[in-house]
Amino acid sequence: MASESTVSPQGTSGPRCGRWWQPPRQTPRPRSGRGCWLSRWAAWASPLRWAPQLCSWPPKPPSAQIWARKLLPVAWLLCGPRRCASSNFKAADLQMQMTQEPKKKPSSSEPLVFGKMFTDHMLMVEWNGAKGWGQPRIQPFQNLMLHPACSGLHYSLQLFEGLKAYRGRDQQIRLFRPWLNMDRMLRSAQRLCLPTFDKAELLECIRRLVEVEKDWVPNGAGTSLYVRPVFIGNEPSLGVGCVTQALLFVILCPVGSYFPGDSMAPVSLLADPTFIRAWMGGVGDYKLGGNYGPTVLVQREAQKKGCEQVLWLYGPDQQLTEVGTMNIFIYWTYEDGVLELVTPPLDGIILPGVVRQSLLDLAQSWGEFRVAERKITMKELLHALEEQRVREIFGSGTACQVCPVHRILYEGKNIHIPTMEHGPELILRFQKELRGIQYGTSPHEWILSV
Known part of the structure; x- marks a missing residue:
């Protein structure tokens, strides 16, 4: 942790994390029982809940800090000035554009090779420095239109995640510990000075995408629907630095068991x-x-x-x-x-x-x-x-x-x-x-x- 210290809102001496002490955005009350996880997780992941464990001095025992270390970026990233202006997109604003030409889904006997077949739709959210985040949208799966000078291509301003959705015998679709993927993705974005986002809102958008593509989740032992979120700098000019444009998208592909048979x-x-x-x-x-x-x-x-x-x-x-x-x-x-x-x-x-x-x-x-x-x-x-x-x-x-x-x-x-x-x-x-x-x-x- 950084050695520089100041007085936190509680009056304790600790690392200079003033930016982290801003009140968290209030998550809208879910409209149905299915979305109740969103408000619970937003409260659990609230900065005010975890910041005292990171910023208190003297430090708490390792057992008390373990989740703070996993949820939050390294101290100098937290405590430094905000690199890029940002807003938050909301799952409530999610736009839907369904494909008019659905693909043929693989049969149960067809082998599923990792990363070769993709579902009908993808999630897309754009960001620019002047307006912040745009509205998230689920749209037909398609190629990206990128400027030849795109910073993600030239300077590796790009990150990704990987998680899976599983179909149980009860036909219920389940995501496995997706909160940890959202934590890690945000931390990676901050390391590249890409715009920040609300983890709970992104996860709800991903859940909605998987819900739309639920028929693509294979039904078999060891099979799953692989979820690949990607976040890239989309600056249309050469030069290494903070971007003024970025693109976040999520694609899905059905995958078979890693070990055949x-x-x-x-x-x-x-x-x-x-x-x-x-x-x-x-x-x-x-x-x-x-x-x-x-x-x-x-x-x-x-x-x-x-x-x-x-x-x-x-x-x-x-x-x-x-x-x-x-x-x-x-x-x-x-x-x-x-x-x-x-x-x-x-x-x-x-x-x-x-x-x-x-x-x-x-x-x-x-x-x-x-x-x-x-x-x-x-x-x-x-x-x-x-x-x-x-x-x-x-x-x-x-x-x-x-x-x-x-x-x-x-x-x-x-x-x-x-x-x-x-x-x-x-x-x-x-x-x-x-x-x-x-x-x-x-x-x-x-x-x-x-």
């Missing part, structure tokens, strides 16, 4: 310290398009060497950070003899994944083994493998949920990981718990019903 196939990893995904002071903990393009070359190198994914290492001690585009977990007996699930901490180079947080929350609720967020080095892992203390290694992400690892190629040597020899017991348990929540067989507060 529910086989839970393990992956192999290339661990090469020559390549670095993110570094301290960078933007590795934001979901920006610019973080993904540079990984394509390394992914290709991994494939040339017979590996499916990359194990990203960082620093002279070769810390394990991520697996491909997933967070990494190790289930092992630690050096002190305690059974433990460990993942790297959110220290600025790790993306705060929604599934990552969900696995931590589930494991902590079970209370059967220690759950830790701690740096893990390659030396530690190799030592644990030699002593046969490692049970399972896996990645987590929206696409796969949990993905087992069975081999690591490191310094020219193939290192066997005994994940599949242990069931994989924990991975299968996580998968069962997540699916129960996502498909509605285990009612949970993480779900937003469409």
Whole structure:
């Protein structure tokens, strides 16, 4: 947190966050029971609710600050001057333009390849510095009209999110923890100096879009409707700086199971310290398009060497950070003899994944083994493998949920990981718990019903 301090409205000394102490916008009373989540979440995410945890001095214990760290941007972004004037669009103003030429929907027997087929409609909201946000609209899916000098194309002023909607046996459509995606998306926007937006209003617009496209949500084990919000700078001129035009849009695509036939196939990893995904002071903990393009070359190198994914290492001690585009977990007996699930901490180079947080929350609720967020080095892992203390290694992400690892190629040597020899017991348990929540067989507060 910033070292500069001042007196907050409560009279306590803390970081200079005066801009954060403006009264929150009052959310309109929902017109029906279906929308009641909006007012509850708007009150829960209110700046006045969380700002004291971020700005009080002396700091509260880590347990009291954990959600403030996840919900809010880093302190210097919060406390700095507003970079761009902004307003808020409202879901109540959502305009609807239905397509006159609906596409043929895939049959239940047709394979669903990720990101290849899109639904009939998309959500679009435009912003400019003079007028602020325009009215949100649901319109037929179509190509974008972009100026050749568009800042999102030239300077990577772009970000995106990824979440899923699931159809349960009761035919109810459910979004999984979408609030966390909205929190992360706003934080990414502030990092790029893109205009801010009301998270609750955007989420309601997305819910309405999924509702319009509910017939596109596939009905099958492991299938879902992938939701891809995108936010780009749309400045029609060259030069790096704050934009005066921006475009936010959301597209949807039906996707199949990450593992065909529910086989839970393990992956192999290339661990090469020559390549670095993110570094301290960078933007590795934001979901920006610019973080993904540079990984394509390394992914290709991994494939040339017979590996499916990359194990990203960082620093002279070769810390394990991520697996491909997933967070990494190790289930092992630690050096002190305690059974433990460990993942790297959110220290600025790790993306705060929604599934990552969900696995931590589930494991902590079970209370059967220690759950830790701690740096893990390659030396530690190799030592644990030699002593046969490692049970399972896996990645987590929206696409796969949990993905087992069975081999690591490191310094020219193939290192066997005994994940599949242990069931994989924990991975299968996580998968069962997540699916129960996502498909509605285990009612949970993480779900937003469409």
